[in-house]
Amino acid sequence: MPTHLATPRSQILRRLAFLTFAPFLALPTRALAADSADAVEAAYLADLPVVLSATRLQQARADTPGSVTVIDRHMIRAAGVRNIHELFLLVPGFQVGMHTGNRPLVTYHGLSDEAPRRMLVQVDGRSVYSPYFIAGVEWNQLGVDIDDIERIEVFRGSNSAAYGSNAFLGVANIITRAPFETHGGSVRYRAGDGGVNDVAVRVGRRLGEVDLRLTAARNQDNGFAGINDWRKAELATLRADWAIDHNHVLEFQAGWTNNDLGTGKDDNATDPERSSRVTTSFGLLRWRHVPAPDEEVSVTWYHQEENGHDRYGLSVPVPPRQSGLPVTIAIPFDFDYGFRAVRDDLEIQRITSPAAGLRAVLGAGMREDRLTAPLRFNSAQQVRSGVNRAFANLEWRASPHWLFNAGFMVEHNSLTGTSLAPRASANYHMTESQTLRFSVNRSHRSPIAFEQKSSMIFTNSAPVVTPVMTIPAGTPISQTFRPSPGLRAERVTTYEIGYLAELRPLHVSFDARLFLERARDLIEMRLERSTVGLVPRDNTRYFANSGEADIRGLEAVATWRPTTGTWLTVQHTELRIDGPGNPATASGAQPSAWVANSAPRHSSALFGAWEFLPRWQVSVARRWVGGMSWYSDTDHRVGAYRQLDIQLSHRLPAELLRGEVSLTARNIDGDEETFAPGASWWGSRIFGTLQVEF
Known part of the structure; x- marks a missing residue:
């Protein structure tokens, strides 16, 4: 332990930080602090271990078994983003795009x-990996306001x-601020072109031994030009931390989100322009007992529900060549894509130090998902899936130079059986400031219920009378998806030198x-001819473990950061992907090397901020991204592009008003394609933000 932590005051600070944020560490800072406070904070950040996402243990970055990128609150503020998913533009190896203006990728x-x-x-330990349909992360339903985030830890690699299934290629832990840091009130208003009209209100209080924070926010914009992809995203969250005594803490979180979205196309007979709605509610309860340093027992339970509403009626003309009848007929449909997804998750974890130089975390948990989506599963019955898990991670400091990490996760999935990850x-500390890392791991991703059990069969909503x-x-x-029984979990073996x-x-x-x-048994969407229904289809979809890919490359990040408000980060990624695959747009009998183009071969970024005068900061983000394809090798090919973002911000004088005003210009070097040619575009956006604290 560093000697500066030996003083009673430092021990108290460390214990408070640990109690407040375990099992996720978030260090106390103030977003609008003065320069002198920033200098003190910089020293505090530099000395404490600040990474937890690698092994569930607090570790210095030099001790982790993989590369971790940390995006702290100062960087989030300087990035000038409205949406959390945009922050991953700052992380090497990531691809960020927009399917439409309200569907992030x-x-x-x-x-x-x-x-x-x-x-x-x-x-904060609650998985937002969605258990329904195909998507993994529904970014519009995270249930956290961007100003409530303390930091994001991104573990780059399997x-x-x-963290079990779904931590297949990476893990991002979004860590929110402790309520004791947000006492008082805050109001944020943002407006700009493209219909940007955002507002947020936060109130923090201390009631007895309980610290509370209540946040409500709404983000609204018109989406991309010429597409029905507007959105209005609303949320309300509550967090309460109760310090029962010096080593017991009870944490409660609850939240609600509502997303009204424009969807559909103006020239599509079965997918017309319309509005849809998705709501989410969740509750989390965590108890922690910390009797001594490096000793903790925690129990976490959370419950969340998601409800989708997207229903409309249409009469669809079917020509003779499709129906086989002598005349064109109009078939009435009641399209109801509504769903309800319920998740319960319970986990117990213990952190201990059994001997000098040894630290360990042990735990077990269970999760159950219950889905009701009649159109997607051709049944009104609930579709259930469950996962039971046990895990252990051990850190052994064998000598001043050598540190070893070892761990595993055993999961039993009701859909795919038992798997081991x-x-x-081994980390070799060549000097106090330089470390070499060698690691190998096996990870997996279990298929979600839709991939294995989807069965989308459309029926007419009323009788159709024809001459014959x-x-x-x-x-x-007709049938668009059929079940895919027997799917296995995807697996990837990763070798790394850092x-x-x-x-x-x-x-x-x-x-x-x-x-x-080395990724194997990748689950891919395949096509076949279906004879189900009056109108047979040549492109009925199903899933198969038909894919494989070898991903090799290099990621490098250099950062100069003399203070929390001034820094310069330069990063570069080289990627090569090899392996056959089958895109959804091709016949299952015609393999295509689409995987080779599913990420850019080269990408670079520069992100910097400069406090050039007291209370004034300018920040710049510049990205160079090579061409890629989100799925098909041809239909979704996106050319190379550049992106430039600039923000100028000013902290208001405390004697006038405590707050900040900023002007942000996003993508000011021109429109760029983000998913499919001619379908969606990055547009330049300029908006202003005023935030006031009281």
């Missing part, structure tokens, strides 16, 4: 389509050993990661 190292599902995202790594026959109501007309230099006297760090990721 975020993936790591490619292998994705319009519904990325190979990365795990958590908010991590099923610590092991990991081992009458089609009764409820007759199967180098980390932290030159604190120079305020410089350098992180490099050389990796090989």
